[in-house]
Amino acid sequence: MRPRKAAVKLPNAWLPGADWADRYEVLLLSERMTAVEAALRALGSAPRWVQNLLSFRNRLVPLVGLSATADTRHSDLVASLPLVHSDDCQTVFGYDDPHLLFRLIVDVAEGPADGQIVGMTTLVRRRSLIGWLYLVAAIPFHKTIIPSLLTAVERLG
Numbered sequence: 001m002r003p004r005k006a007a008v009k010l011p012n013a014w015l016p017g018a019d020w021a022d023r024y025e026v027l028l029l030s031e032r033m034t035a036v037e038a039a040l041r042a043l044g045s046a047p048r049w050v051q052n053l054l055s056f057r058n059r060l061v062p063l064v065g066l067s068a069t070a071d072t073r074h075s076d077l078v079a080s081l082p083l084v085h086s087d088d089c090q091t092v093f094g095y096d097d098p099h100l101l102f103r104l105i106v107d108v109a110e111g112p113a114d115g116q117i118v119g120m121t122t123l124v125r126r127r128s129l130i131g132w133l134y135l136v137a138a139i140p141f142h143k144t145i146i147p148s149l150l151t152a153v154e155r156l157g
Helices: 035-044 048-064 129-155
Strands: 004-006 021-029 081-086 091-098 101-112 118-126
Touching: 021 129, 035 081, 035 091, 035 101, 035 118, 035 129, 048 081, 048 129, 101 129
Parallel strands: none
Antiparallel strands: 004 021, 021 118, 081 091, 091 101, 101 118
């Protein structure tokens, strides 16, 4: 099935002050996995166009004072995102910079029949005008990237 946009509630315990959020889900019928496995599939198999777009972003954003990537000295990185929390049901990545706080939550839940729902929730708390402007510019790309990453989870199954 194709990923679909889903409702997300704020506040969220992973970023209580979040002022922007979205969520996408995909239904898997063929197999079961943990949140860690889903996150590794999604973030570890990004299509080339997503990798190129994020590489361009990482060259551009330092010019306006945003963090390009996570601190590479961090020991738990997946796709340049620091791991905040992980268990079988939920894996949370995130970073904080002076302009915004960011969390990406990959979760798995029971679906219909023997299915499983894999979801990706993005939470952002903007801390400055630069953070607001960055998010406005990033949202159109984000709305394409996240469903694409979820498609990879399903495709690899």
